[in-house]
Amino acid sequence: MKVDLHTHTTSSDGQLDPVDLVRKAVDDGVQLLAITDHDTLTGYHAAIEAAEQASLRLISGIEFSSFWLAYSVHIVGLNFDPNHSAIVEGVASQQAKRWLRGKKIAQWLADQGIEDAEQGALRYSNNAPPGRPHFARFMVEQGIVPDMNTAFKRYLGAGKMGDLSDGWASMPTVIDWIHQAGGTAVLAHPTQNKKMKWKQIRKLARVFKDAGGDAIELITNDQVQADIRRRVEKLAIDYQMLASGGSDYHGAGGGELGRAIELPVGCKAVWSEWV
Secondary structure (H helix, E strand, O other): OOEEOOEOOOOOOOOOOHHHHHHHHHHOOOOEEEOOOEOOOHHHHHHHHHHHHOOOEEEOEEEEEEEEOOEEEEEEEEOOOOOOHHHHHHHHHHHHHHHHHHHHHHHHHHHOOOOOHHHHHHHHOOOOOOOHHHHHHHHHHOOOOOOHHHHHHHHHOOOOOOOOOOOOEEHHHHHHHHHHOOOEEEEOOOOOOOOOOHHHHHHHHHHHHHOOOOEEEEEOOOOOOHHHHHHHHHHHHHOOOEEEEOOOEOOOOOOOOOEOOOOOOOOOEOOOOOO
């Protein structure tokens, strides 16, 4: 079965609206889809009718921002009750923090001589709380940087002042929100932060598991190399976590939706009890 349990729409930092994402998923042969926008369920709710009409199984999903030590950590919630009070209140709390974070990033950029960044980013975020990709697109538009990769490398990426993570909910709090709503908590793209060494990634996986985490993403766009995938598979086996994965699709240039996730011996798929 072709699954994709990590995707984004224009409700956060993706480039396709929810209906178009569903259409692309169908065209790409996806049979099980989760829309996991950052700290919001708006895209998921907007996609439900289109998914039903296309006979595509859409499960509830979200990518919560969290932190561990000085690192930003993303936790994907899957197959939960989207109307549960824990999720609703958690989303409201994270959205308020996203608005504050956007203002802090804009102020820091202003201190670097980059004016009007908040208004510029809002044009790309559809007036939702602006995230780092929206600020990056604004800087490219203004000719401040040649491309988004440079924006992250100089201003917004891991370890830069624009990467603010201290205001997010803690990992145990996020995991608790997901569990209260009957869902599965997944450690997203554990190798994405290039500032983290493997010793730290392994410790993060252990701390996540000890906090009640259920699963880990074996493969995303950042984990396609065989050696990296094998190391993450070992984390799943060593800490007895379920296997998840997806494209982390954001839009143009992101390739196909859906991943063929090969499960290592001794590792169970996160979706095995849903289908």
